[in-house]
Amino acid sequence: MQTYEFQAKTDEEAIEAACRQLNVSQDEIDIEIIEPGSTGIFGLVGGRKAKIKVTLKAPEAPEEPPEDEEGVQVAKEALENILALIPVEGTTVTADRSDGTINLRIDGDKSGLLIGRKGRTLDALQFIINKIVNKSIEKRARVLVDSEDYRQRRQDFLIQMALKMGDKAKKIQKPVTTNLLNPHDRRIVHLALRDDEELDTKGRGEGIMKKVVIIPKKQNASPGRL
Amino acid sequence: MKDLIAYIAKALVDKPEEVVVTEVEGEQTSVIELKVAKEDLGKVIGKQGRTARAMRTVLSAASTKINKRSVLEILE
Numbered sequence: 001m002q003t004y005e006f007q008a009k010t011d012e013e014a015i016e017a018a019c020r021q022l023n024v025s026q027d028e029i030d031i032e033i034i035e036p037g038s039t040g041i042f043g044l045v046g047g048r049k050a051k052i053k054v055t056l057k058a059p060e061a062p063e064e065p066p067e068d069e070e071g072v073q074v075a076k077e078a079l080e081n082i083l084a085l086i087p088v089e090g091t092t093v094t095a096d097r098s099d100g101t102i103n104l105r106i107d108g109d110k111s112g113l114l115i116g117r118k119g120r121t122l123d124a125l126q127f128i129i130n131k132i133v134n135k136s137i138e139k140r141a142r143v144l145v146d147s148e149d150y151r152q153r154r155q156d157f158l159i160q161m162a163l164k165m166g167d168k169a170k171k172i173q174k175p176v177t178t179n180l181l182n183p184h185d186r187r188i189v190h191l192a193l194r195d196d197e198e199l200d201t202k203g204r205g206e207g208i209m210k211k212v213v214i215i216p217k218k219q220n221a222s223p224g225r226l
Numbered sequence: 227m228k229d230l231i232a233y234i235a236k237a238l239v240d241k242p243e244e245v246v247v248t249e250v251e252g253e254q255t256s257v258i259e260l261k262v263a264k265e266d267l268g269k270v271i272g273k274q275g276r277t278a279r280a281m282r283t284v285l286s287a288a289s290t291k292i293n294k295r296s297v298l299e300i301l302e
């Protein structure tokens with residue numbers, strides 16, 4: 001990286017001069033003030049020129065992708081190592097990254113061992129990989145772990161369940177409550193019923209796992225108690 | 227089992243060199259004891275024990291595979 005030094009009467013003038021000479025805008029350089037300018041006493045005695053050091057910033061674009069790729073690599077390796085230690089054989093991990101999300105796909109686990117009851121093992125793996133990845137990279141990334149399309153299947157199932165419960169709530173005109181769900185699953189339920197104007201959805205409970213209450217809106221009635 | 231927990235713990239803490247894992251094997255159940263540096267205790271336990279729970283979940287999946295049960299104990 002190149003650095004230049006500039007001197008002028010004041011800091012501002014020095015920065016201006018630097019920009020002019022290097023033909024860049026102020027955003028493109030890092031400025032370090034070595035000596036602030038001083039006019040001395042009454043501008044007579046001990047006047048000093050301001051001295052600044054200017055470093056050209058590297059263009060931002062090429063810097064970021066490697067960092068992203070690094071997160072992907074860390075995530076993939078961590079998951080592969082854990083799978084090897086469990087041990088599961090014959091699985092392959094593929095990884096890619098879109099925006100702030102690292103997607104990890106496990107293929108070849110036919111037994112569903114890695115999914116676990118209600119995806120608990122998959123969620124646990126995801127949680128651990130998240131921790132490991134975000135420890136090693138600066139910019140936070142979200143890690144999603146999937147196996148045998150479980151996430152998609154779970155989403156389809158939850159939407160179906162939400163719609164069914166919504167119908168029931170409307171039919172009996174009473175709130176219907178789901179089982180305890182994790183935040184991700186609750187979100188799917190809320191979103192599935194968001195556009196239904198006859199229904200309201202609310203979370204109920206404490207902690208990470210909560211239930212979703214599906215409430216039929218009463219026609220021309222007072223706001224519900226919930 | 228021991229290596230699995232050791233790997234995960236080492237990846238989570240700041241002082242991997244202080245991670246010690248011992249396995250006490252029983253007939254059906256084995257107890258895995260995890261010891262980390264004092265400053266790292268929070269890292270392996272996590273907010274409301276989430277990290278510890280996640281490790282236990284992965285551990286029990288691994289034990290199911292060999293038809294065993296394993297218990298993870300985090301020692302202070």
